[in-house]
Structures are given as C-alpha cells and as structure tokens.
Amino acid sequence: MALENILLPSEITDLKKDFIGGKAFGLHQLQKNQSNTxxxxxxxxxxxxxxxxxxNIFDTLKKSLLNANKSNLSQVSKNARELILKTKLNNELKSTLVGILPKIGNAPFAIRSSMVGEDSKSHSFAGQLESFLHQHTLDDLEESILKCWASAFSARVLKYKLQAKQKLCMPKMGVIVQKMLSSQVSGVLFTANPLSGNQSQCLLSAAWGQGxxxxxxxxxxxxxVYHHTNGEISFTIAQKDLQILPAEINGLKQFPVSLEKQNIRCLSKEQVSDICSQGISFAKKFNQPLDIEWSIENGQIHFLQARPITKLPKAQNQDGPKIVFDNSNIQESYCGVTTPLTFSFATSAYASVYEQTMRAVYISQRTINEHKKTLENLLGLIxxxxxxxxNNWYKGLLLLPSFGKNKEDMEKMMGLQDPVDFIVDNNFSLFQKLKKFPRLFLTFCLAKRKFSHIFYLVKEFTNNFxxxxKEFNRNELKNLTFSQLMQKLEFLRLYFLQKWHTPIVNDFYVMMSMGKLRRVISRSGIKNADETLxxxxxxxxxxxxxxxxxxxxRLANEIRKNHNLKLLFAKDNSIIEKELKQESISLWEKIETYVERYGDRCAGxxxxxxxxxxxxxxxIYNILKAYIKREHLDPKVLLRQEKKKRKETEDILRESLGTFDSLKLGKTLYNARLSVKNRENMRLARTRLFGLYRDVYKTIGLKLEQAGMLNNHRDIFYLTVDEIESYHEGRSVNANLKAIAEVRKNEFQNYQKMxxxxxxxxxxxxxxxxxxxxKQDLSENVKTDNLKGTGCYPGIVKAPIKVVLDPNExxxxxxxxxxxxxxxPGxxxxxxSCSGIIVERGSTLSHSAIVARELGIPAIVGVKNLLxxxxxxxxxxxxxxxxxVEIIKTE
Known part of the structure; x- marks a missing residue:
C-alpha cells in the first residue's frame, strides 16, 4: 500500500491535514477523541x-483555471469534468483498494469528498462537493471516486471560490471511503445554536432514516434545543411523512414513514442528552463550536463527520436590564436617520427642560438628583x-400621582401601538403611602395650580420667546469668530432652553385633559370614539x-387672479426665484415675510x-403651483365647515351623556382644546429655536472648514455637541475632527439602507x-385587502394612492x-392638494391628524405595516x- 496514496485512520497525524482534506481531518479528530465512528x-x-x-491532464486543468472568469466559468467547469470522467484508475490504485476494503467491512460504502479547505473555520463548502452513498462494487467505487474528484471543478465550487475571494488554483482533493450504516435515525447537531448564536445551547435536528x-x-x-448545563429545554415535533433509505441497488431513495411514527419523537430524551453531551465534549476538545453529522444504527450512536461552524449570528443577550424603545411619536420630530449633532443636542435639551419641569412643580433637588440618569436617557439612538x-418615561410618571391613568394617557398621546405591560405602579404599604403622600399631594396641588394658570404661563412664555x-441677529453670524459663535450658543441656552418648562407642563396638561375627554366619550356609549374625538x-x-x-x-388665490403671476408659476422654480421680485414686489415681500416666520417649518x-x-x-413654489390648480381652496370656508361639524358632534355628545358629565363637558372640552392649541403654537417656537441653533452650528462648520479641520462645513453635523465644545475649550480626547466626521458619515450613510x-x-x-x-412586526394587516388604523377625520374617499417618502419632491x-x-409639521x-391622508405611524394627537382636522381632510393614522x-x-x-382602508381590485 502506497502511504502517500491511501491512509487508514491509524496512519493519520495532525501534520497530515493538508494531504487528506478538511472532512477527513474532522473524522480523524473525532476518532482521536474516542467517538464511535x-x-x-x-x-x-x-x-x-x-x-x-x-x-496527462494536470497542466491542461491548471491552465484552464488560470484563464477562468465569471463569463466562461460554466464552460471551464464542463471541460474539466469531462476530462476527469474519461479517465480510469490505474491498476496499482485499484489493487490497493481491493486490499484495504476488507479492513473497513463489507459493502455498502459511502464515498465523500474531502478537499483541502473544505469544512474549515472560514469556508465550509457545504453542499458544493459531491458524495455518493450506498455503493457496493469496486466499479461503483471507481466511478464515485472519479466523480468526487471531478466535483472539485464544478461550476458551483468555482463560483463559491470566487465569491469567497479565493484564487482559482488547482484543488487538493481527498476522498473518504467509509462503511455505510443502515441508519434508523439520523441528524445534525450544532453545538452552538445557529439560530440565536447562543453558545450555551445545542440545536439538534433529527429524522427517520439516512441523514x-x-x-x-x-x-x-x-x-x-439542549442547554449545555441544564439539558433539553424545548423540542418541536414535525410531521415526518418521508424518510431516505437505501435503494434496491445503489444510492438512496424516498420511502413513506408509517402513520404511527409520523408525529412522535424520533429521539428519546436520553438519546438527545447522549448525542448532545458527546458533541459538547468534542467541541471543547476542538476548542470551537461544531456542526456534527450522526446516525443511529441498532441503538448505537455513530458520528459521521464534524466541521467548525463557520458563522454564527451574534448571540442574543440573556441577562441585563430590559428596555423598551419606541418612536411612534418622536419620529414626527426626528424622522429617519438623524445625525450625531442633532441627537446629542436633543438628548441634552430633553434632560434640561424636564429637570426644569420637575423644579417647577417643586420636586425636591434630592429626587431630581436621584433621577439624573433617567433624565439623561430619555432618548436612544439605534x-x-x-x-x-x-422605561425612563414611565419612571418619570411614577413621580406623579395616579400612575395608572397617566400611563394610559401618555401611551395614547405618544401613539404607542404596543403599550408596555411590565412596568406597573408600585404597591406600597400603608406606612410607605403615608410617607409618600405629602410629596405627591404637593406635586398634585402645584400641577393643578400650573394647569389652572396655563393660559397666563403660555402667554408669558410666548412674550419672553x-x-x-428679536434680540438674536441671524445676519451677523457669518461675520463672527468661532469663539463668538460659541457665545451665541450660550445665549440660546440661557435665554431659551433654560426657560422651557412651560411647553412641558402644557404637554402633561394635554396628556391629562385629552385622557379625561376620552373617558367622557367612552362613558357616553358613542360607538366611534375616535371620530367623535x-x-x-x-x-x-x-x-x-x-x-x-x-x-x-391665500398667496395661491392672489397668484390665480394675476395672469402674469400665473404664467410665471407655470415655469421652473429657478426662473420663479429669479423673476418674482421684478414681476410682483408685493408677492415677493409676502413670501419673504412667510420665510422669516415659517422658514424653519419644514420636513425634518x-x-x-x-x-x-x-x-x-x-x-414653497411647488406647493403654490399645486394650490393654484385647486380653486376651491379657501381657509375661511374650511374653518366654517369645521366649526359646524364641531358644534353638531358636541350636541350629539351632550345628548348621550348623563347629567353630571353633561354639565362638566364644556370645561372638559375647553381644557382639551386649549391645551392642544397651546401645544401646537409653542411647538412653532421650538421649531424657530432649532432654526437658530441650525444656523449657528452651520456657521461653526464653515469656520472649521476654513481652518482645514473639516472637509465640508456640513460635516459639523457628524460631530456631537460635547465634541465641538471640548474642541473649543481644549479638552478633546481626539481633536482630529475631520477623521471623526468622515468615519461617522460613512457609518450613518450605511444606516440609511436599514x-x-x-x-x-x-x-x-x-x-x-x-x-x-x-415581536410581531407583521401581526396585523398582512396579506389582506382591508387595513385598519385610527380614524382622525371622517369622510369616505375612493381614489388612487400616491406614496410619498420625501415631501420636498x-x-x-x-x-x-x-x-x-x-x-x-413641514x-x-x-x-x-390631496383628497385623503393615510399614515403608517402616529396618533390622534400627531401633527398630521391635527392639521388634517383643521383642513377638513379625511385622515387615518397608525396603520400597521402600511407600506x-x-x-x-x-x-x-x-x-x-x-x-x-380597503384595497380595491381592478381588472
């Protein structure tokens, strides 16, 4: 027997891995660790x-691989395989095979490929190379060996190599000849769970018959599923109606499984434990998770091959705090991917204004300090x-009396489609309740006092804003130095952000007053509560x-009445921009006034x-063009229609209520309407403030670009507030702003695809x-022609839809x-311009719902999986x- 041509397991050492291939080396390792193989x-x-x-075909094959590329791969493969399959094993090799076959027993045999690099840590080549099972005669073996060798040149193997960025060089190909078992049960064991990435779990698959x-x-x-320490933790039984068994001559064939065996476990709990325990032991000795094929013949477990698991998903965490993230509401303010500067600014602003609010209702400094971490983590960036x-929003609510009602009201206001059920009000003892009562009572009284004076608080806030x-001069920013611009940021912090608790107090007022109104409507028995609201x-x-x-x-009406302006607004926006002032100084001034007040009110x-x-x-020009075509658009007419509908609904509600609720309805409605109105008006102030911050940071970006610290002034948005401040103050741990911005820009561009x-x-x-x-992303509205959301304004509209992802188009x-x-709001x-509005995200208090109501446009929000x-x-x-929402089938 020529040592270099054929090796028995006893003749193999670890040094011979490159002579026998990955699959044979895996078998060697199994036997080395006393497996039953x-x-x-x-x-x-x-x-x-x-x-x-x-x-005389080695050089021909080598040359063909050197000249192979994606376009000729199939032809190269076909030619190579034909060359190999035309050959015959030489007499010496045949003679060696005849001599060695008795040492592994009688037929049938399994002939398996074992290429060097196959079943490696980085590339499994799973299913790429060929195996031939249940072979009997020497002629069968010769044909199968030639086919195994030829499979190294198959088109799928060559493509696999190219995709794995491997060179197409001559393969090193071993072939295993193994005693074929007559298996009653077979399967695959993963010593780490390939579904979850959990390396403390095995996943064991099993079926009747051959593997x-x-x-x-x-x-x-x-x-x-088998835990390495705790044993079997779950199982799923499939209907096993088919099994693979040896065919009459060579190979394998499908056979039906008897009815009594189709829906029972094909492995006992003891067998599962035995297979998994041995597999875990092998994995420890291999020092890596393994993919192991096994079979059971006459009650004996046999291990047929083992290879490293080439790739596992990142293991899911099993331990640590559970956090709920939701953007049903905040996506209206920060839609899509948001840059680091915006996130860091928003995080700091939220912490500041909510701390101010806690002080405004006389929550103690000690309690505020205890909740600092909560305030700093109201937002997440994923x-x-x-x-x-x-979680942290609920922790804040726990500081207020009546957590249960507040929680429900907040979930409605924030548009939470999946309310959180694992955060509940604390159950305190009588002593604890008495101890907490003075603070909660004081908070309740002060909050009620704030709410009762909300009109004056809002007016004071608006006047101060x-x-x-007016004191802030936008036009001077370009002439200021970096340090002077940083002083402008401090001005904005002191005179705006540090005086922002009134909008937050009003937000709580919205939450509570709207919750109260919803409960009144519910008690009335009116069926469609959302429409009534x-x-x-x-x-x-x-x-x-x-x-x-x-x-x-109003501007569109003015343009519609002027023939020359109407012609101008039929042209390209660049021409409108160039000629408007010359055509109508009055309209130009009105647009300038609009931009001065609402120029920051835009998408995002x-x-x-x-x-x-x-x-x-x-x-602006695109909207005016659309409005010019809609002659019926008149804000006065729309407002009259809405007031009429409001009055009719209020009358119906009064008739449906009991005496007590009916008497209090006027005040309940007044509070709800006023709070929502105040919220919308103060949000414009917030928008304008963000516009000032935008201009200051953009100008700082220009200064950094001029100093060579950024490639482009807009790269400033990929830095954080603290990085800009520390750079100016001399406490940066990395002052290479250009490099930081470039890395972040690439990272956030990739997020756009997710x-x-x-x-x-x-x-x-x-x-x-x-x-x-x-958890159940497609739990509702899937594969259906009838979708369901929350109605925000009544009206039945039948029309084609237009999916809009960017309002600036x-x-x-x-x-x-x-x-x-x-x-x-943008x-x-x-x-x-549209006949109806349907939005996947949002609530009855989202901007789209509020504006649709004011404009009298039928609207639906919160339609799961809409897009x-x-x-x-x-x-x-x-x-x-x-x-x-009904999708109408058309022929």
Missing part, C-alpha cells in the same frame, strides 16, 4: 494529483434613528400648525442637518446581542390619497371615521 480510509490529494499527472434527507431538505425534522426610552428671538377638536382658531398652510392658500424641522426653506424655497421597526425591546448592553426586531397629489410612513402644506402592503397607484377606499 464507522470504519473508513482516505485517498490523499497525492493520489488525486498523481492520477491527473499519469493521465441525506436532512442535508438535502427533503425530510421534515424534529428539532431539540442605527441612526431616535427612539424614546419608554419673541423678545429674546376628532370632530370635537377640529375648527379651532389661531393654531400655528395650520397657519403656514392657510397663508400659502428639528433635525439640525435639515436644509430649511431659508436655504431652498423650492418647496429598516427598523417602530417598537422593540433590548436586553442588557443595547448595542450588541440585540436584534432590534419587533415635486409631486402632483391632485385628487389622490397621500400615503406615507410618517409626517411632521408636511402640512402638501395636505390641501409593506400598499403599492403606489393602487385604488383604495378609505373611511376616515372608522380607520378602515
């Missing part, structure tokens, strides 16, 4: 190489998206969120990186070991239903009262 031997790659040389049925996917398998850390806003809130005068839209309507208005209307007025759910939970460290997946919405993922001017189901151009019928 069917007898086998291996034809080394020397045998393969000698065969090619003796048949080929599992590898090929022909047979259904039972699956068992793959560039901003989320509320719901306007006064400080929407009608009661519409028709309010002086809401700033709708005023930009009303202003543009709270994102500092957003290009506002101050920089690009295309959005799709995240609006709600998910994490365990332990947030940035690893978590998948950021919704020049889109014709005339008569169509606008469909989108989310909106913010979308409002688009609304009057996964609905397609642009589809004909739908929406019912803004019930929240139903």
């Amino acid at each position: 069917p007898p086998w031997f291996v034809l080394t790659n020397t045998s393969f190489e000698n065969h090619l040389l003796q048949n 080929e049925g599992i590898v090929s996917g022909e047979c259904n398998t039972d699956e068992f 793959h560039g998206r901003i989320y509320y850390n719901i 306007e006064k400080s806003y 929407a009608n009661l809130l519409c028709g309010e005068d002086g809401i700033e969120s709708t005023e930009p839209t009303h202003t543009l309507m 208005e709270l994102k500092l990186e957003t290009i506002s209307l101050r920089e690009d007025r295309s959005f 799709d995240l759910p609006h709600h998910f939970e994490t365990i332990g460290p947030v940035y690893h070991g978590n998948s950021y997946e919704a 020049n889109i014709d919405l005339s008569g169509k239903i606008l469909v989108t993922l989310r909106t913010d 979308w409002a001017p688009l609304f009057p 996964k189901i609905i397609k642009d151009g589809q004909l739908v019928q929406m019912n803004g009262a019930t929240g139903n």
Whole structure:
C-alpha cells in the first residue's frame, strides 16, 4: 500500500491535514477523541494529483483555471469534468483498494469528498462537493471516486471560490471511503445554536432514516434545543411523512414513514442528552463550536463527520436590564436617520427642560438628583434613528400621582401601538403611602395650580420667546469668530432652553385633559370614539400648525387672479426665484415675510442637518403651483365647515351623556382644546429655536472648514455637541475632527439602507446581542385587502394612492390619497392638494391628524405595516371615521 496514496485512520497525524482534506481531518479528530465512528480510509490529494499527472491532464486543468472568469466559468467547469470522467484508475490504485476494503467491512460504502479547505473555520463548502452513498462494487467505487474528484471543478465550487475571494488554483482533493450504516435515525447537531448564536445551547435536528434527507431538505425534522448545563429545554415535533433509505441497488431513495411514527419523537430524551453531551465534549476538545453529522444504527450512536461552524449570528443577550424603545411619536420630530449633532443636542435639551419641569412643580433637588440618569436617557439612538426610552418615561410618571391613568394617557398621546405591560405602579404599604403622600399631594396641588394658570404661563412664555428671538441677529453670524459663535450658543441656552418648562407642563396638561375627554366619550356609549374625538377638536382658531398652510392658500388665490403671476408659476422654480421680485414686489415681500416666520417649518424641522426653506424655497413654489390648480381652496370656508361639524358632534355628545358629565363637558372640552392649541403654537417656537441653533452650528462648520479641520462645513453635523465644545475649550480626547466626521458619515450613510421597526425591546448592553426586531412586526394587516388604523377625520374617499417618502419632491397629489410612513409639521402644506391622508405611524394627537382636522381632510393614522402592503397607484377606499382602508381590485 502506497502511504502517500491511501491512509487508514491509524496512519493519520495532525501534520497530515493538508494531504487528506478538511472532512477527513474532522473524522480523524473525532476518532482521536474516542467517538464511535464507522470504519473508513482516505485517498490523499497525492493520489488525486498523481492520477491527473499519469493521465496527462494536470497542466491542461491548471491552465484552464488560470484563464477562468465569471463569463466562461460554466464552460471551464464542463471541460474539466469531462476530462476527469474519461479517465480510469490505474491498476496499482485499484489493487490497493481491493486490499484495504476488507479492513473497513463489507459493502455498502459511502464515498465523500474531502478537499483541502473544505469544512474549515472560514469556508465550509457545504453542499458544493459531491458524495455518493450506498455503493457496493469496486466499479461503483471507481466511478464515485472519479466523480468526487471531478466535483472539485464544478461550476458551483468555482463560483463559491470566487465569491469567497479565493484564487482559482488547482484543488487538493481527498476522498473518504467509509462503511455505510443502515441508519434508523439520523441528524445534525450544532453545538452552538445557529439560530440565536447562543453558545450555551445545542440545536439538534433529527429524522427517520439516512441523514441525506436532512442535508438535502427533503425530510421534515424534529428539532431539540439542549442547554449545555441544564439539558433539553424545548423540542418541536414535525410531521415526518418521508424518510431516505437505501435503494434496491445503489444510492438512496424516498420511502413513506408509517402513520404511527409520523408525529412522535424520533429521539428519546436520553438519546438527545447522549448525542448532545458527546458533541459538547468534542467541541471543547476542538476548542470551537461544531456542526456534527450522526446516525443511529441498532441503538448505537455513530458520528459521521464534524466541521467548525463557520458563522454564527451574534448571540442574543440573556441577562441585563430590559428596555423598551419606541418612536411612534418622536419620529414626527426626528424622522429617519438623524445625525450625531442633532441627537446629542436633543438628548441634552430633553434632560434640561424636564429637570426644569420637575423644579417647577417643586420636586425636591434630592429626587431630581436621584433621577439624573433617567433624565439623561430619555432618548436612544439605534442605527441612526431616535427612539424614546419608554422605561425612563414611565419612571418619570411614577413621580406623579395616579400612575395608572397617566400611563394610559401618555401611551395614547405618544401613539404607542404596543403599550408596555411590565412596568406597573408600585404597591406600597400603608406606612410607605403615608410617607409618600405629602410629596405627591404637593406635586398634585402645584400641577393643578400650573394647569389652572396655563393660559397666563403660555402667554408669558410666548412674550419672553419673541423678545429674546428679536434680540438674536441671524445676519451677523457669518461675520463672527468661532469663539463668538460659541457665545451665541450660550445665549440660546440661557435665554431659551433654560426657560422651557412651560411647553412641558402644557404637554402633561394635554396628556391629562385629552385622557379625561376620552373617558367622557367612552362613558357616553358613542360607538366611534375616535371620530367623535376628532370632530370635537377640529375648527379651532389661531393654531400655528395650520397657519403656514392657510397663508400659502391665500398667496395661491392672489397668484390665480394675476395672469402674469400665473404664467410665471407655470415655469421652473429657478426662473420663479429669479423673476418674482421684478414681476410682483408685493408677492415677493409676502413670501419673504412667510420665510422669516415659517422658514424653519419644514420636513425634518428639528433635525439640525435639515436644509430649511431659508436655504431652498423650492418647496414653497411647488406647493403654490399645486394650490393654484385647486380653486376651491379657501381657509375661511374650511374653518366654517369645521366649526359646524364641531358644534353638531358636541350636541350629539351632550345628548348621550348623563347629567353630571353633561354639565362638566364644556370645561372638559375647553381644557382639551386649549391645551392642544397651546401645544401646537409653542411647538412653532421650538421649531424657530432649532432654526437658530441650525444656523449657528452651520456657521461653526464653515469656520472649521476654513481652518482645514473639516472637509465640508456640513460635516459639523457628524460631530456631537460635547465634541465641538471640548474642541473649543481644549479638552478633546481626539481633536482630529475631520477623521471623526468622515468615519461617522460613512457609518450613518450605511444606516440609511436599514429598516427598523417602530417598537422593540433590548436586553442588557443595547448595542450588541440585540436584534432590534419587533415581536410581531407583521401581526396585523398582512396579506389582506382591508387595513385598519385610527380614524382622525371622517369622510369616505375612493381614489388612487400616491406614496410619498420625501415631501420636498415635486409631486402632483391632485385628487389622490397621500400615503406615507410618517409626517411632521413641514408636511402640512402638501395636505390641501390631496383628497385623503393615510399614515403608517402616529396618533390622534400627531401633527398630521391635527392639521388634517383643521383642513377638513379625511385622515387615518397608525396603520400597521402600511407600506409593506400598499403599492403606489393602487385604488383604495378609505373611511376616515372608522380607520378602515380597503384595497380595491381592478381588472
């Protein structure tokens, strides 16, 4: 027997791995660790190489691989395989085979490929090379060996190598000849769970018959999850209707499984434990997780091969705090991917204003200090998206009396489609309640006092804001130095952010007053509570969120009446920009006034990186063009219609209420309407403040670009607030701002390609070991023609839909239903051009709902999985009262 051509297991050492290939070396390792392995031997790659040389085809094959590329791969493979399959094994090798076969027993045999590099840590080549099972005669063996060698040149192997960025060089090919078992049960064991990445769990798959049925996917398998320490923890029993068994002559064949065996475990609990325990032991000795094939013949477990698991998903965390992240509401303010500067600024602003609010209701400094970490972590940033850390919002609510009601009201206000149930009010003893009572009672009284004076607080806040806003000179920023710009940021902090508790107090007022109104409607017995609520809130005068839209309507009416202006607005935006002042100084001045007040009210208005209307007025011109075509648009008419609907709904509600609720309804409605109006108006102030911050940071970016510290001034948005401050103050741990910005820019560009759910939970460290997946992301509205959301304004509309993801695109919405993922106040001017609005995210208090009500446009929000189901151009019928959306089939 030539040592270099064929080796028995006893003749193999660790040093001979490159002569026998990955699969044979795995078998060697199993036997080395006392596994029960069917007898086998291996034809080394020397045998393969000698065969090619003796048949004068080695150089031909080598040259063909050197000249192979993606375009000729199939032809190269075909030619190589034909050359090999035309050859015959030489007499010496045949004679050696005849002599060695009795040492592994009688036929049948399994012939398996074992290429060097196969079953390695980095590349498994799983399913790429060929095996031939249940072979009997020497002629069968010769044909199978030649086919195994030829499979190293198959098109799929060559493609696999190219995809793995390996060179197409001559393969080193071993072939295993192994005693074939007559298996009753077979399967695959992963000593680390390949589904979860958990390395403390095994995943064991098993089926009746030979293992080929599992590898090929022909047979259904039972699956068992086995913890390395605690044993079997779960199992899934499949209906095993087919099994793979030896055919009459050579090879394998499908056979039916008897009915009594189809739905029972094919492995006992003891067998599961035995297989997994041995596999875990092998993995420890291999010092890596393993993928092991095994079979049971006559009650004996045999291990057929073992290879490293080439890739595991990141293991999910099993330990640590559970955090709920949700962006149902905050996505209106920070839509899509948000830059580091915006996130760091928003995080700091939230902490500051909520600390101010706690002081405003006389929560003690000690309690505030205890909740510092909570305040600093109200927001999270996952793959560039901003989320509320719901746990910390609830912790804040626990400081207020009546947590249960507040929790429900907050969930409604924030549009939480998946309310959190693991955070509950604390159950205190009588002594603890008495101890807490003075503080909670004081908080309750002070909050009630604040709410009773909310009109005056809002007026004072608005006056102070306007006064400080006028003191800030935007036009001088470009002439200031870096240090002077940093002083401007301090001015904004002291005179604006440090005096921002009134909007937050009003937000709590909104939450509570709206919750109270919802409960009154519920007690009335009126069926469609959402429609009733929407009608009661519409028709309010002086809401700033709708005023930009009303202003543009009035401007469109003016343009429509002037022939020359109408012609101008039929032209390209660049021409309008150039000729407007010359054509009508009056209209130009009105647009300038609009930009001065509402120039920061745009899509993504709270994102500092957003290009506002101050920089690009295309959005204004596009909206005016759309409005000019809609002659019926008149804000006065719309307001009259809304007031009428509001009055009718209020009368119906009064008739449905009991005496006590009816008497208090006027005050309840007044409080709810006033709080929502105040919220919308103060949010415009917030938008304008963010506009000032945007301009200051953008100018700092210009200074850094001029100093050579940034490649582009807009790269400032990829730094954080603290990095900019520490750079200026001399405490940076890395002052290479250019490098930091470039790395972050690439990272955040990749985030743009990702799709995240609006709600998910994490365990332990947030940035690893978590998948950021919704528990039941497709639990509703899937594969259906009838979708369901929350109705925000009544009206039945049947029209084609237009999916809009960017409101700045020049889109014709005339008569169509606008469909989108989310909106913010900057979308409002688009609304009057459409016949209806359907939004995947949001609540009855989201901006899209409020503006739709004011404009009298049927609207539905909170339609789960909307954009996964609905397609642009589809004909739908929406019912803004019930929240139903029906996709209408067209021939």
